[in-house]
Every structure is written in C-alpha cells, then in structure tokens.
Amino acid sequence: MTEKLFYTDPKVFEWDAEVTGAAFHDGLWHVTLDKTAFYPEGGGQPCDLGTIAGKEVIHVMKKGEEVVHIVKEKPEGTRVHCQIDKIRRLVHTQHHSGQHLLAAVCLKMYGAKTLSIHLSMNSAAIELDVPALSDEQLENIEKEVNRLILSGRRIRIFYINRAEAGRYDLDEIPEGIERLRIVEIEGVEYNACGGTHVGSTSEIGPLKILKTERVRGHVRLHFICGIRLFEDYKEKLSLLADILEKLSTAQDTVLQKIEKIKKELKEKEQKYNALFDEYAELLTDRFIAEQxxxxxxxxxxxxxxxxxxxxxxxxxxxxxxxxxxxxxxxxxxxxxxxxxxxxxxxxxxxxxxxxxxxxxxxxxxxxxxxxxxxxxxxxxxxxxxxxxxx
The missing domain is CATH 3.10.310.40 (Diaminopimelate Epimerase; Chain A, domain 1)
Incomplete structure (x- = not known):
C-alpha cells in the first residue's frame, strides 16, 4: 500500500522513495512507490504532475490502495528522487478549498446545493441545484466568501469512523468507506473529502466569480482564486495595455473610444448595405438575363x-x-x-x-x-x- 504524503502533508513537493513496481502497458510505464506526494485524479481534482528520477509523470491514478504513476520512460534504479509541479498543486489546492467555501456559502445564503465540481489550472466551477442566481445574489456570495477568506478561518483535517458521522453536520457521506476523511472549515462546514487543502481560508487567496451558465436546468458557477486569480489579473492587465496602445487612448477614456468606434462602424455598415443593395439590383438583372x-x-x-x-x-x-x-x-x-x-x-x-x-x-x-x-x-x-x- 502506497503511503500517501498528500494526505499527511500537502506541502511536500520533493522527496525520495523506493520503487515498488513497474509494469509496461500500452507503450507506457505504470510505476508504484512506497510513498508518494503525487495526488491521483479523483473527486473533481486533477492529478499532480512532475518527475520521478527525472522522468516526466504524465498522469497519476489510484488503483485500490496503490497510487499508480504513468511515465513514458522507466525511472532508473530502485531509490528515486521525486518532484511535483508545485504551482499546479497549489492552484488545485487553492481551488479545492475555495470550492468548499464557495459551495458552503451558496448553500447557507440561498439554499443552493452543489451537485458537481470541476477543477483545472485555468478555472474552477460548481454546478448548483438552482435554475438561476441574480447579479445581486452573486455579488452577495462573492462578498461573503472573501470576508471568510480574510478572516483566516482554520481548515482542519481529521478522520472518523463511519459510525461517528452522525455527530457532524455532513451534507453527504460517501458509500462503502468505513474510515472517513473530514475537512472542517472553522465555523463554516464539515465535509467528507479526499482532496488536498490549504491550512486556513486566508491561504485560498482572493476569490472572484467569473460567470454563470445554464446546464441541465441548473446554474454552473465559474470562479478563480489565489495564484490563478493573480495570473488572470496579469493577463488581463497586459491585454488592456495592448488595447489602450492600439486605440491610442487612456484607461479612463477607453469605453468612450470603443463606443465611438462602434458608432462609426455602424454608420459605415449602413452605407455599405445601401450601396450593396444598389449593386445587387444590377447584379441580379444581369444574372437573370444569363439564366x-x-x-x-x-x-x-x-x-x-x-x-x-x-x-x-x-x-x-x-x-x-x-x-x-x-x-x-x-x-x-x-x-x-x-x-x-x-x-x-x-x-x-x-x-x-x-x-x-x-x-x-x-x-x-x-x-x-x-x-x-x-x-x-x-x-x-x-x-x-x-x-x-x-
């Protein structure tokens, strides 16, 4: 059985391990280790990536109690040095803890229960069992989430037996699992979860709701937080700088400039349509004569x-x-x-x-x-x- 370092210390990004197995399947090596910090894909959270003895890990999955690392080349030796992509892990961890907090606030404020989650490097999303959320509700949710983030609530992980589950306000209890891993956000919620999490809400970083969309009659709410929010801000700031340069305008006048351009384009389009209508008259007369x-x-x-x-x-x-x-x-x-x-x-x-x-x-x-x-x-x-x- 693989010792799962991502459970005991999610901030381990580099370690040494013993190779316990290496099998060749469909052109790839499936490697198991005596201990690993590589989080396997599951529970809506993508897997970690990185290297084992310098060989690239392209996927990680769970097989029973073993964690299987998929690599293109077999690592050399039985004692190997392992590294995971630190930024990827931190983004997923912040998104996962942010998702828990966001889902808890949606449920508490508007009775919107989370049906599914999706986490990635670019953004994260939760699907809620409500048909819509107003702009005012979304603003209230975002404000409350960020208030709880700034308050630095402790995020604690502990284990209980299934028989003890009734002592905690758990929204859902996974089937077939006797030993439950509980994630507690202090004063907010308890949740049975196998993902990686930060130590306090302040480590989630600011959270921003990006958009909503309708999916199967429900609301899917997209958001980003922490590192990814900062990267998104840099990308948008760079894009804005390019736009301002191309439009030869300042940030405080860019909207007026765009409105002016839209008006000019509309006027030109109207003139073009009138000219094309005249041209089409001549074209169709000639066209009909040839038929x-x-x-x-x-x-x-x-x-x-x-x-x-x-x-x-x-x-x-x-x-x-x-x-x-x-x-x-x-x-x-x-x-x-x-x-x-x-x-x-x-x-x-x-x-x-x-x-x-x-x-x-x-x-x-x-x-x-x-x-x-x-x-x-x-x-x-x-x-x-x-x-x-x-």
Missing amino acids: KGPTAGKIFPDKTVKELSVISHKLLQKGMKAAVLGTILENKIILSQNGDLAIDCGKIIKQHAPAFSGKGGGTPVKAQAQFPDSEKLNEFFRFVTGHLGN
Missing part, C-alpha cells in the same frame, strides 16, 4: 452569406422560382424558392448535405448548408442544381 431556366445558380468567390441572402431575395422577387447561391469565402450555400415549387429547401439540405460532409437546415422556402472545403461545396452545388433541373 436559361427558372432556377438561378452560381458560386461566388468573395461574397458573404449575408450578401447572398440579399441577392437570392431579389432573384425571387424578379421572377426566378428558385436560387442556389454559394460562397467560396465561407464555404456555404443558400437554397431558396418562391413558394411555387413542390420542394422543401430545409429537407433537401438535411437529407443530402451530409453525403458531401456538409451540415445545415432551414425552412421549406429557405435553407443554408456549411461545407468543410470548396470541393465539397462545388459537388453539392452540382447535385442540387441537377436535382432542381437547372
């Missing part, structure tokens, strides 16, 4: 789908019964008809585009399809125009 049947078909090298939509609308207005227009620029096709034909444009796209690696859909009178390249676009164009008898 020999009731269906107009053409592939353009540089038009957008929006422009094709204008052209197809004018073609139908001027007497064409159907239009098949494609664009190499976006590898898309618009199929439309004036309602006189006994065809369903949406069904044609749905049923036949996949045979040409395309996808799309629409209504009986107008539909659109996307293709991976111009070759497939042209193949489908020939099929549809042939199908419509043009």
Whole structure:
C-alpha cells in the first residue's frame, strides 16, 4: 500500500522513495512507490504532475490502495528522487478549498446545493441545484466568501469512523468507506473529502466569480482564486495595455473610444448595405438575363452569406422560382424558392448535405448548408442544381 504524503502533508513537493513496481502497458510505464506526494485524479481534482528520477509523470491514478504513476520512460534504479509541479498543486489546492467555501456559502445564503465540481489550472466551477442566481445574489456570495477568506478561518483535517458521522453536520457521506476523511472549515462546514487543502481560508487567496451558465436546468458557477486569480489579473492587465496602445487612448477614456468606434462602424455598415443593395439590383438583372431556366445558380468567390441572402431575395422577387447561391469565402450555400415549387429547401439540405460532409437546415422556402472545403461545396452545388433541373 502506497503511503500517501498528500494526505499527511500537502506541502511536500520533493522527496525520495523506493520503487515498488513497474509494469509496461500500452507503450507506457505504470510505476508504484512506497510513498508518494503525487495526488491521483479523483473527486473533481486533477492529478499532480512532475518527475520521478527525472522522468516526466504524465498522469497519476489510484488503483485500490496503490497510487499508480504513468511515465513514458522507466525511472532508473530502485531509490528515486521525486518532484511535483508545485504551482499546479497549489492552484488545485487553492481551488479545492475555495470550492468548499464557495459551495458552503451558496448553500447557507440561498439554499443552493452543489451537485458537481470541476477543477483545472485555468478555472474552477460548481454546478448548483438552482435554475438561476441574480447579479445581486452573486455579488452577495462573492462578498461573503472573501470576508471568510480574510478572516483566516482554520481548515482542519481529521478522520472518523463511519459510525461517528452522525455527530457532524455532513451534507453527504460517501458509500462503502468505513474510515472517513473530514475537512472542517472553522465555523463554516464539515465535509467528507479526499482532496488536498490549504491550512486556513486566508491561504485560498482572493476569490472572484467569473460567470454563470445554464446546464441541465441548473446554474454552473465559474470562479478563480489565489495564484490563478493573480495570473488572470496579469493577463488581463497586459491585454488592456495592448488595447489602450492600439486605440491610442487612456484607461479612463477607453469605453468612450470603443463606443465611438462602434458608432462609426455602424454608420459605415449602413452605407455599405445601401450601396450593396444598389449593386445587387444590377447584379441580379444581369444574372437573370444569363439564366436559361427558372432556377438561378452560381458560386461566388468573395461574397458573404449575408450578401447572398440579399441577392437570392431579389432573384425571387424578379421572377426566378428558385436560387442556389454559394460562397467560396465561407464555404456555404443558400437554397431558396418562391413558394411555387413542390420542394422543401430545409429537407433537401438535411437529407443530402451530409453525403458531401456538409451540415445545415432551414425552412421549406429557405435553407443554408456549411461545407468543410470548396470541393465539397462545388459537388453539392452540382447535385442540387441537377436535382432542381437547372
């Protein structure tokens, strides 16, 4: 059985160990040690990475009571020096303790129970059993979490037998485990958990809620804290500096500058649309004169789908019964008809585009399809125009 240093001291990042096993599976070595600080993937927390005798550890997993380290090259010798990626561990640890605190506050303040968690190097998330949280509620949650972080509440880990679980206010008790590992945030909650944790809430660092999204009728709440929050701040500060330089403006006037640019772009777009409408009138007149049947078909090298939509609308207005227009620029096709034909444009796209690696859909009178390249676009164009008898 592997001695799990990540449980006894989560701040061990470097140590020596004896190799107790090394097996070759599917091109990789599965190595076991007599003791390890490598946390195996589980409970929503990613595994640690690092090196064993200088050989890169690419994954760590638990197998029974053993911790298995996956490496590309077999470590030399039986006595090995091990190191884990310290920053990766600290980020995951801060996120894990931050997740516990955030989940406890969501439950206490608004009765929102955590259904699942996800931790990574970039961010962390919890899924709550409520359909929505207002901006005011999110602000209140964030304020309370950071108040508890600044208060430096002790985070204590201890073990109990399953029979003792009733003495603690545990939200959930894992099945099939007799000896429970309890994580206590002083004055906040008790939680049965096997992850790594900091020693006090102050070590979590400031926590910021990034966004929420709807998932399966629930709220998924994304956040970052500690080291990752600091890194995110540096990244955004650098991005802001680049934006200010490119816009030749100061931070306190950047919003006004952006609004001015948006207004100018909107005005230019309106002028362009008016000019394109005039151009489309001339184009469709010439286009119709070249057609020999009731269906107009053409592939353009540089038009957008929006422009094709204008052209197809004018073609139908001027007497064409159907239009098949494609664009190499976006590898898309618009199929439309004036309602006189006994065809369903949406069904044609749905049923036949996949045979040409395309996808799309629409209504009986107008539909659109996307293709991976111009070759497939042209193949489908020939099929549809042939199908419509043009």
